[in-house]
Amino acid sequence: MRDGFQDAQDEAPRARLHYPFAEGPQDGQAVDVAPGVKWLRMPLGGSLAFINVWAIEEDGGWAIVDTGMGGSTTRQAWRAAFAGALGEKPVTRVFVTHMHPDHIGMAGWLTRKFQCRLWISRLEFLMCRSLAADTGREAPEDALKFYRAAGWEEEALEDYRARFGGFGKALHALPDSFRRLSDRDLVEIGGRPWEVVVGSGHSPEHVCLWQKDLKLFISGDQVLPKISSNVSVFPTEPDGDPLTEWLTSLAAIKARVSDDVLVLPAHNEPFNGLHARIDHLIGGHERGLARLRELIAEPKRAVDVFPVLFRRKIDHHVLGMATGESLAHLNCLLTRGEAVREADEAGVVWYRAA
Structure with a gap:
């Protein structure tokens, strides 16, 4: 699952956010965001283009936060960074915010290369191990039943079968x-205490790091x-309610x-305005839920609700993410007692307002 699937109401309130850096780091280089803290980028390709990673200077080298996608392209980018901005100093520790491949993909390479430890929450590590174990497996019948229930046609199911196990x-x-x-x-990282702040919804036990003195x-x-960020229901937990977890987090x-922090995000640029951005994210999802309640005055399948949640056309490249996020909104309404569901004779699930 890739991050950053943009929803229909997610037009950031630009006037209320401040971006203090005129430009981001180039290949092999870094931007200093605070004393002893550097901003680097690793290539991703696609619409996101890159992921931000962070290097915190400490005795003996660098603590790294997030690692980029696994593969030779990212490996070459890391080698350029060590030869350039990181000055050939070793990695002392690898911190990973969560288990998605663009964040944890090179953790194994870095920890083995520098004989250092991975620091991560337990659920993220175990979930990553579980998903990686699916590599090479056939798509399970439970998953096919899940997507049939959402309204997928046979062509989409065949595409899912072909792609399954790629994590x-x-x-x-x-x-x-x-x-x-x-x-x-x-x-303690780099001689300063960093507080672990855990969220959920996008992933099960997502780690953020807060340094109060440096803000x-x-x-x-x-x-x-x-x-x-994409907030989805998956076949492994079809009755999950990640959107409620996300909003609560x-x-x-x-x-x-505190609102005076400089936010160092995984995608886009560092910014000020944490509280305004959180308000907008929560408000956007609540507006989406309100539109969804109106739409399901007449029964709808999960694939029927895309237009009220997403701005973009949903093609086969993003069908899985769109379906997962639609089900997250529908399950949230079920939790709130604002919707009911029932399956027809073909096993397709229909949702209507309570």
């Missing part, structure tokens, strides 16, 4: 052990300035993390 292909072999990060941990908040995909972060 592990975007990863360098994972480390066999890790150091656990838990919410509210204080971890920095490494947000991963939990808060992005210009796009909304965002509200908790706003209540806990």
Whole structure:
């Protein structure tokens, strides 16, 4: 699953966000965002183009936060960074915000190359291991039943069968052990305490890092300035309610993390305006839920609700993400008692307003 699937109402309130850096780092180079903290980029390709990663100077080398997608292109980018901005100093630790391949993909390569430890939350590590184990498997019948219930046609199911098990292909072999990060941990990095702030919804136990003295908040995909992170229901937990988790997490972060931080996101540029951005993300999803309630006055399948949630045309490239996010909104309405569902004789699930 790729990050940053933009929803229909996610036009960032640009006037309320401030971007302090005129331009981002070039290949092999870095931008200093605070004393001892550097901003680097790793290539992704596609619409997102790159992921931001962060290097924090400490005794003996660099603590790295997030790693880029697995593969030779990212490996070459890291080698250029070590030869350039990082001055040939070794990696002391690798921190990963969450288990998506653009964040954890090179963790195994970095930890083995420098004989250092991966630091990550337990659920993210275990979920990543679980998904990587699907590599090479045939698509399970439970998953095909899940997408048939959402309204997929046979052509889409065949495409899913062909692509299933690709998660592990975007990863360098994972480390066999890790150091656990838990919410509210204080971890010394570069001689300063960084507080672990955990969110969920986009992924199960997403780690953010907050340094109060430097007023920095490494947000991963939990808060992005210009796009909304994908929040999806998956076949492994068809009755899950990740959107409620997402909205609850965002509200908790706003209540806990001060608004004067410089947010260091995984995508787009560092920005000021954390609380305004959180308000807009929550408000956008609530507006989407309101439109969805109106639409399902007459019964609808998950694939029928795309127009009220997404601006873009949904093609086969994003059908899985769109279906997962639509089901996240529908399951949220079910949790709130604002919708009901029933399956027809073919196993297709129809949703209507309660």
